[in-house]
Amino acid sequence: MKKITIAIDGFSSTGKSTLAKQIAKKLGYVYVDTGAMYRAVTLYAMQNGFIDEFELNKTGLIESLSAIQLSFQFNSELGFGEMFLNGVNVEKQIRTLEVSGFVSQIAEISEVRSMLVKQQQQMGKDKGVVMDGRDIGTVVFPDAELKIFMNASPDVRAQRRFDELTEKGQLVSYDRVLENVLKRDHIDTSREDSPLVKANDAIEIDNSNLTREEQFHKVLELAEKEITKSL
Ligand code: DC
Numbered sequence: 001m002k003k004i005t006i007a008i009d010g011f012s013s014t015g016k017s018t019l020a021k022q023i024a025k026k027l028g029y030v031y032v033d034t035g036a037m038y039r040a041v042t043l044y045a046m047q048n049g050f051i052d053e054f055e056l057n058k059t060g061l062i063e064s065l066s067a068i069q070l071s072f073q074f075n076s077e078l079g080f081g082e083m084f085l086n087g088v089n090v091e092k093q094i095r096t097l098e099v100s101g102f103v104s105q106i107a108e109i110s111e112v113r114s115m116l117v118k119q120q121q122q123m124g125k126d127k128g129v130v131m132d133g134r135d136i137g138t139v140v141f142p143d144a145e146l147k148i149f150m151n152a153s154p155d156v157r158a159q160r161r162f163d164e165l166t167e168k169g170q171l172v173s174y175d176r177v178l179e180n181v182l183k184r185d186h187i188d189t190s191r192e193d194s195p196l197v198k199a200n201d202a203i204e205i206d207n208s209n210l211t212r213e214e215q216f217h218k219v220l221e222l223a224e225k226e227i228t229k230s231l
Contacts (some may be wrong), residue, residue: 002230003128006223007136011196012184013157015207016132019150021080022216023223024130032123034133034140035103036083037070037116039094042106044068045086051102062111070119075193097172099166100180104187107134113193117219120206134188137199144227147202148219156208157181157231 006029008020017033025032041061046049050061072081074088082091093099106112113135120140124131131140137147152160158178165172188196198204203222207215 002113002227003126004145004223004226004230005124005127005141006130007141007144007147007199007202008130008132008150008219009094009134009137009147009196009199009202011152011157012188013161013181014150014152015160015195016150017213018212019148019215019219020130020132022212023219024218025079026216027128027130027223027227029128030123031080032120032129032131033071033080033083034116034120034131035074036094037119038107038112039099039103040083040085040090041065041068041112041116042099042103043090045106046085046099049231056102056105061106062109065111065115068115070116072123072171095168097170097176097180099148100184104184104191108187108191108193110193128136134196135194137202138197139194145230146223147199147224149198149202149204151204151206152208154178154181154185 006017006023010016017035021031022027045056045061048064050057050064069086071084073084074081082089083094084090109127117140120131123129124141133140137144137149155178158174158181161181162172162174162177204217205215
Protein backbone atom coordinates (compact mmCIF):
# COMPACT_ATOMS: atom_id res chain seq x y z
CA MET A 1 0.00 0.00 0.00
CA LYS A 2 1.41 3.38 -1.00
CA LYS A 3 1.87 5.83 1.85
CA ILE A 4 1.08 9.52 1.79
CA THR A 5 1.96 12.56 3.92
CA ILE A 6 -0.85 14.16 5.90
CA ALA A 7 -0.36 17.73 7.17
CA ILE A 8 -2.75 19.03 9.81
CA ASP A 9 -2.35 22.73 10.57
CA GLY A 10 -4.48 25.26 12.36
CA PHE A 11 -5.07 27.45 15.37
CA SER A 12 -4.22 26.29 18.88
CA SER A 13 -6.72 24.10 20.73
CA THR A 14 -8.64 23.13 17.63
CA GLY A 15 -8.18 19.45 18.44
CA LYS A 16 -5.50 18.91 15.79
CA SER A 17 -3.48 16.48 17.85
CA THR A 18 -6.44 14.32 18.90
CA LEU A 19 -7.53 14.05 15.28
CA ALA A 20 -4.00 13.48 13.98
CA LYS A 21 -3.41 10.70 16.52
CA GLN A 22 -6.68 8.94 15.60
CA ILE A 23 -5.92 9.12 11.87
CA ALA A 24 -2.35 7.91 12.36
CA LYS A 25 -3.53 4.99 14.47
CA LYS A 26 -6.19 4.00 11.96
CA LEU A 27 -3.80 4.10 9.00
CA GLY A 28 -0.80 2.68 10.88
CA TYR A 29 1.13 5.90 10.24
CA VAL A 30 3.62 7.72 12.47
CA TYR A 31 2.21 10.71 14.33
CA VAL A 32 4.42 13.75 14.90
CA ASP A 33 3.31 16.55 17.22
CA THR A 34 5.51 19.46 16.11
CA GLY A 35 4.03 21.77 18.77
CA ALA A 36 5.62 19.48 21.36
CA MET A 37 9.02 20.23 19.83
CA TYR A 38 8.53 24.02 20.13
CA ARG A 39 7.26 23.45 23.67
CA ALA A 40 10.32 21.37 24.58
CA VAL A 41 12.67 24.11 23.32
CA THR A 42 10.66 26.57 25.44
CA LEU A 43 11.03 24.35 28.50
CA TYR A 44 14.77 24.11 27.85
CA ALA A 45 14.94 27.92 27.70
CA MET A 46 13.05 28.20 30.99
CA GLN A 47 15.17 25.60 32.75
CA ASN A 48 18.44 27.12 31.59
CA GLY A 49 17.81 30.73 32.50
CA PHE A 50 17.11 32.09 29.02
CA ILE A 51 13.64 33.17 30.09
CA ASP A 52 12.84 35.03 33.24
CA GLU A 53 9.56 36.62 34.14
CA PHE A 54 10.07 39.59 31.86
CA GLU A 55 12.67 38.80 29.27
CA LEU A 56 13.85 36.28 26.77
CA ASN A 57 17.60 35.98 26.14
CA LYS A 58 17.29 35.17 22.46
CA THR A 59 21.01 35.30 21.64
CA GLY A 60 21.87 32.99 24.52
CA LEU A 61 19.24 30.48 23.47
CA ILE A 62 20.34 30.55 19.82
CA GLU A 63 23.94 29.88 20.90
CA SER A 64 22.79 26.87 22.92
CA LEU A 65 20.56 25.25 20.31
CA SER A 66 23.12 22.56 19.52
CA ALA A 67 22.82 21.35 23.15
CA ILE A 68 19.14 20.52 22.66
CA GLN A 69 18.40 16.91 21.75
CA LEU A 70 14.78 16.12 20.99
CA SER A 71 13.23 12.75 20.34
CA PHE A 72 9.87 11.05 20.39
CA GLN A 73 9.82 7.71 22.20
CA PHE A 74 6.86 5.52 21.49
CA ASN A 75 4.72 4.65 24.50
CA SER A 76 2.71 1.57 23.58
CA GLU A 77 0.21 2.13 26.38
CA LEU A 78 -0.61 5.62 25.15
CA GLY A 79 -0.22 4.70 21.50
CA PHE A 80 1.98 7.68 20.56
CA GLY A 81 5.51 9.00 20.97
CA GLU A 82 6.25 11.03 24.07
CA MET A 83 8.53 14.05 23.94
CA PHE A 84 12.01 13.60 25.37
CA LEU A 85 14.33 16.54 25.96
CA ASN A 86 17.98 15.56 26.40
CA GLY A 87 16.93 12.06 27.42
CA VAL A 88 14.23 13.12 29.89
CA ASN A 89 10.51 12.54 29.37
CA VAL A 90 9.00 16.05 29.43
CA GLU A 91 5.57 15.16 28.05
CA LYS A 92 3.77 16.53 31.13
CA GLN A 93 5.99 19.55 31.78
CA ILE A 94 5.56 20.94 28.28
CA ARG A 95 1.76 21.13 28.62
CA THR A 96 1.59 23.67 31.47
CA LEU A 97 0.15 27.15 31.02
CA GLU A 98 3.61 28.60 31.80
CA VAL A 99 5.12 26.89 28.76
CA SER A 100 2.04 27.83 26.68
CA GLY A 101 2.58 31.45 27.74
CA PHE A 102 6.10 31.59 26.24
CA VAL A 103 6.04 29.13 23.39
CA SER A 104 4.87 31.54 20.68
CA GLN A 105 7.84 33.81 21.40
CA ILE A 106 10.20 30.88 21.02
CA ALA A 107 8.44 29.79 17.82
CA GLU A 108 9.12 33.24 16.33
CA ILE A 109 12.89 32.66 16.34
CA SER A 110 14.04 31.72 12.83
CA GLU A 111 17.04 29.71 14.08
CA VAL A 112 14.71 27.59 16.23
CA ARG A 113 12.32 27.10 13.32
CA SER A 114 14.97 26.04 10.85
CA MET A 115 16.45 23.52 13.30
CA LEU A 116 13.03 21.98 14.02
CA VAL A 117 11.83 22.05 10.41
CA LYS A 118 14.93 20.04 9.36
CA GLN A 119 14.23 17.44 12.05
CA GLN A 120 10.55 17.24 11.03
CA GLN A 121 11.44 16.76 7.35
CA GLN A 122 13.79 13.97 8.36
CA MET A 123 11.06 12.28 10.45
CA GLY A 124 8.61 12.37 7.55
CA LYS A 125 10.97 11.60 4.68
CA ASP A 126 9.55 8.11 4.08
CA LYS A 127 5.93 9.33 4.12
CA GLY A 128 3.34 7.40 6.13
CA VAL A 129 3.23 10.29 8.56
CA VAL A 130 0.56 12.50 10.09
CA MET A 131 2.16 15.71 11.29
CA ASP A 132 0.34 18.49 13.08
CA GLY A 133 1.47 22.07 13.60
CA ARG A 134 1.20 25.51 12.05
CA ASP A 135 3.45 25.38 8.99
CA ILE A 136 3.40 21.73 7.95
CA GLY A 137 1.44 22.23 4.72
CA THR A 138 3.17 25.51 3.88
CA VAL A 139 6.83 24.99 4.88
CA VAL A 140 7.68 21.52 6.19
CA PHE A 141 5.84 19.44 3.57
CA PRO A 142 4.46 21.78 0.89
CA ASP A 143 3.97 18.70 -1.32
CA ALA A 144 1.89 16.76 1.23
CA GLU A 145 -0.86 14.83 -0.54
CA LEU A 146 -3.44 15.83 2.06
CA LYS A 147 -3.51 19.15 3.91
CA ILE A 148 -6.10 19.96 6.54
CA PHE A 149 -6.53 23.39 8.12
CA MET A 150 -8.47 23.32 11.39
CA ASN A 151 -10.34 26.19 12.92
CA ALA A 152 -12.91 26.89 15.65
CA SER A 153 -14.12 30.00 17.45
CA PRO A 154 -11.81 31.37 20.20
CA ASP A 155 -14.49 30.75 22.86
CA VAL A 156 -14.90 27.12 21.92
CA ARG A 157 -11.13 26.65 21.88
CA ALA A 158 -10.59 28.36 25.24
CA GLN A 159 -13.31 26.24 26.82
CA ARG A 160 -11.71 23.04 25.48
CA ARG A 161 -8.30 24.10 26.78
CA PHE A 162 -9.76 25.09 30.15
CA ASP A 163 -11.49 21.71 30.51
CA GLU A 164 -8.28 19.92 29.55
CA LEU A 165 -6.16 21.81 32.10
CA THR A 166 -8.66 21.51 34.96
CA GLU A 167 -9.03 17.81 34.21
CA LYS A 168 -5.28 17.51 34.70
CA GLY A 169 -5.64 19.28 38.05
CA GLN A 170 -4.15 22.63 37.03
CA LEU A 171 -5.73 25.63 38.71
CA VAL A 172 -6.47 28.19 36.02
CA SER A 173 -9.20 30.69 35.26
CA TYR A 174 -11.18 30.57 32.00
CA ASP A 175 -10.33 34.24 31.34
CA ARG A 176 -6.62 33.55 31.58
CA VAL A 177 -6.92 30.64 29.18
CA LEU A 178 -8.92 32.73 26.69
CA GLU A 179 -6.32 35.48 26.94
CA ASN A 180 -3.58 32.94 26.20
CA VAL A 181 -5.49 31.56 23.19
CA LEU A 182 -6.01 35.06 21.72
CA LYS A 183 -2.42 36.12 22.38
CA ARG A 184 -1.08 32.97 20.70
CA ASP A 185 -3.39 33.44 17.70
CA HIS A 186 -2.04 36.94 17.29
CA ILE A 187 1.64 35.98 17.54
CA ASP A 188 1.25 32.82 15.44
CA THR A 189 -0.51 34.63 12.58
CA SER A 190 1.56 37.80 12.57
CA ARG A 191 5.12 36.50 13.01
CA GLU A 192 7.50 37.14 10.13
CA ASP A 193 8.88 33.62 9.73
CA SER A 194 6.33 31.01 8.62
CA PRO A 195 3.18 32.63 10.01
CA LEU A 196 0.12 30.47 10.49
CA VAL A 197 -1.79 30.63 7.19
CA LYS A 198 -3.94 28.18 5.36
CA ALA A 199 -2.09 26.65 2.39
CA ASN A 200 -3.92 27.31 -0.89
CA ASP A 201 -4.57 23.62 -1.37
CA ALA A 202 -5.57 22.86 2.23
CA ILE A 203 -9.09 21.79 3.13
CA GLU A 204 -10.49 23.93 5.94
CA ILE A 205 -12.52 22.31 8.71
CA ASP A 206 -14.28 24.51 11.26
CA ASN A 207 -15.05 22.13 14.08
CA SER A 208 -16.87 24.52 16.45
CA ASN A 209 -19.96 22.40 15.91
CA LEU A 210 -18.52 19.06 14.90
CA THR A 211 -18.03 16.03 17.12
CA ARG A 212 -14.68 14.24 17.20
CA GLU A 213 -16.29 11.30 15.40
CA GLU A 214 -17.56 13.51 12.58
CA GLN A 215 -14.16 15.11 12.05
CA PHE A 216 -12.42 11.77 12.16
CA HIS A 217 -14.66 10.25 9.50
CA LYS A 218 -14.40 13.29 7.28
CA VAL A 219 -10.59 13.33 7.34
CA LEU A 220 -10.29 9.56 7.08
CA GLU A 221 -12.42 9.62 3.95
CA LEU A 222 -10.22 12.34 2.44
CA ALA A 223 -7.07 10.38 3.35
CA GLU A 224 -8.39 7.17 1.82
CA LYS A 225 -9.27 9.02 -1.37
CA GLU A 226 -5.70 10.37 -1.62
CA ILE A 227 -4.19 6.97 -0.88
CA THR A 228 -6.26 5.41 -3.68
CA LYS A 229 -5.26 8.22 -6.04
CA SER A 230 -1.58 7.65 -5.38
CA LEU A 231 -1.71 3.91 -6.17
O1 DC B 1 0.20 22.92 18.81
P1 DC B 1 0.68 23.54 20.12
O2 DC B 1 -0.33 24.44 20.78
O3 DC B 1 1.26 22.55 21.05
O4 DC B 1 1.89 24.49 19.65
C1 DC B 1 2.60 25.27 20.56
C2 DC B 1 3.13 26.54 19.89
O5 DC B 1 4.18 26.20 18.99
C3 DC B 1 2.13 27.36 19.11
O6 DC B 1 1.72 28.50 19.84
C4 DC B 1 2.85 27.78 17.86
C5 DC B 1 4.09 26.96 17.80
N1 DC B 1 4.17 26.06 16.66
C6 DC B 1 4.69 26.56 15.48
O7 DC B 1 4.99 27.74 15.40
N2 DC B 1 4.86 25.73 14.42
C7 DC B 1 4.50 24.43 14.49
N3 DC B 1 4.70 23.65 13.44
C8 DC B 1 3.93 23.92 15.69
C9 DC B 1 3.77 24.77 16.75
